[in-house]
Amino acid sequence: MEKYIVPGLPTPYFVVDESFLIKNLEILKSVCDRAGCKILLAQKAFSMYRTYPLISRYLYGTTASGLHEARLGKEEFPGETHVFSPAYREDEFEELLTYADHFVFNSPRQVEKFGMRAKKAGKQIGLRINPQCSTQEGHEIYDPCADGSRLGTTLANFDPKQVEILDGLHFHTLCEQNSDDLETTVIEFEKKFGKYLHSMKWLNLGGGHHITRKDYDIEKLINIVKGLKKKYNVEVYLEPGEAVVLNAGFLVTSVMETFNNVIDVAIVDTSAACHMPDVIEMPYRPPLYNSGESGEKKYTYRLGGPTCLAGDVIGDYSFDEPLKEGDKLIFEDMALYTMVKTNTFNGMKLPSIVYRKKDGSFELVRSFTYEDFKSRL
Numbered sequence: 001m002e003k004y005i006v007p008g009l010p011t012p013y014f015v016v017d018e019s020f021l022i023k024n025l026e027i028l029k030s031v032c033d034r035a036g037c038k039i040l041l042a043q044k045a046f047s048m049y050r051t052y053p054l055i056s057r058y059l060y061g062t063t064a065s066g067l068h069e070a071r072l073g074k075e076e077f078p079g080e081t082h083v084f085s086p087a088y089r090e091d092e093f094e095e096l097l098t099y100a101d102h103f104v105f106n107s108p109r110q111v112e113k114f115g116m117r118a119k120k121a122g123k124q125i126g127l128r129i130n131p132q133c134s135t136q137e138g139h140e141i142y143d144p145c146a147d148g149s150r151l152g153t154t155l156a157n158f159d160p161k162q163v164e165i166l167d168g169l170h171f172h173t174l175c176e177q178n179s180d181d182l183e184t185t186v187i188e189f190e191k192k193f194g195k196y197l198h199s200m201k202w203l204n205l206g207g208g209h210h211i212t213r214k215d216y217d218i219e220k221l222i223n224i225v226k227g228l229k230k231k232y233n234v235e236v237y238l239e240p241g242e243a244v245v246l247n248a249g250f251l252v253t254s255v256m257e258t259f260n261n262v263i264d265v266a267i268v269d270t271s272a273a274c275h276m277p278d279v280i281e282m283p284y285r286p287p288l289y290n291s292g293e294s295g296e297k298k299y300t301y302r303l304g305g306p307t308c309l310a311g312d313v314i315g316d317y318s319f320d321e322p323l324k325e326g327d328k329l330i331f332e333d334m335a336l337y338t339m340v341k342t343n344t345f346n347g348m349k350l351p352s353i354v355y356r357k358k359d360g361s362f363e364l365v366r367s368f369t370y371e372d373f374k375s376r377l
């Protein structure tokens with residue numbers, strides 16, 4: 001793991017490892033080939049476009065959450081560009097038409113407002129469905145099927161008259177889930193919307209499929225996709241973000257100081273709040289190389305960042321040796337929902353971005369300065 005320490009480069013920095021990326025991409029490509037589906041990269045999870053030439057050799061295109069991601073996908077990723085937004089902006093729509101090939105709308109009203117304009121521009125249009133089938137527990141902010149959700153059209157709000165202009169249907173309901181939850185959702189979706197699927201060209205099953213995770217049941221996914229294709233004669237799209245870069249990135253940080261305040265504390269030069277906000281938002285405990293759970297190894301520390309936020313805490317980790325100033329710590333699984341979510345709260349410097357090639361060489365893709373902070377304010 002020490003191989004991710006870049007000699008001479010100040011911490012913190014993200015390192016994305018090409019070999020691990022390729023490993024994931026090969027799994028995804030084999031799913032495409034075996035199931036006969038099309039997989040898109042959900043850029044909201046990972047937009048390090050330096051890797052797009054590689055990813056585009058395996059995946060079919062990108063999906064975007066709005067204008068800027070759609071433009072990035074169009075500019076940097078050969079293949080189809082899809083976009084979904086809960087509500088499109090009038091003042092952006094014409095420009096968006098120049099980037100995206102597929103438009104997914106959130107509601108019948110959005111279809112009414114923008115659908116025909118997209119069709120006339122030669123685009124495919126779809127509607128996001130809310131099948132009202134929650135399959136996850138604990139992470140309510142990641143459940144688009146919860147009561148009161150603004151994401152997707154429920155059966156009660158569906159307008160069958162629009163079926164004739166729609167090219168496809170879309171649902172996104174999963175988050176880090178296995179194919180058994182997809183199966184449950186498909187059954188519910190078919191009960192409510194199956195009859196409309198016969199007149200569609202495609203069905204998009206969204207993201208949240210943890211396909212590249214060790215225990216993911218790929219055979220079940222392939223059977224579901226094949227079954228849908230056969231029954232409804234539709235193309236099937238998947239748009240995972242996490243699965244594309246799962247375990248393919250690292251965040252290297254240095255210990256700045258240690259002290260005791262009831263427990264041992266270490267300040268590191270990366271911030272949960274600024275550099276891995278999902279740690280606080282989700283919340284979760286990022287894996288840290290060569291460490292154990294609190295109390296598992298001899299020396300336990302609470303690791304926190306250098307911002308003013310009392311809750312800028314990454315977690316409690318234990319080590320075989322006491323931490324000392326200058327020690328390098330390597331957080332794992334740091335490619336997804338990190339670089340795209342960093343911020344400069346407290347004027348914090350953003351971590352540099354490094355690409356580690358298959359041959360072991362490093363490419364410094366980007367480093368950041370005061371201007372990146374100032375220019376946004």
Ligand SMILES: Cc1ncc(COP(=O)(O)O)c(C=O)c1O
Binds near residue numbers: 042044045084172240
């Ligand atoms: C519509 C849509 N598609 C795809 C994704 C990607 O999901 P994941 O990164 O969990 O695979 C998301 C994530 O929020 C999403 O909202």
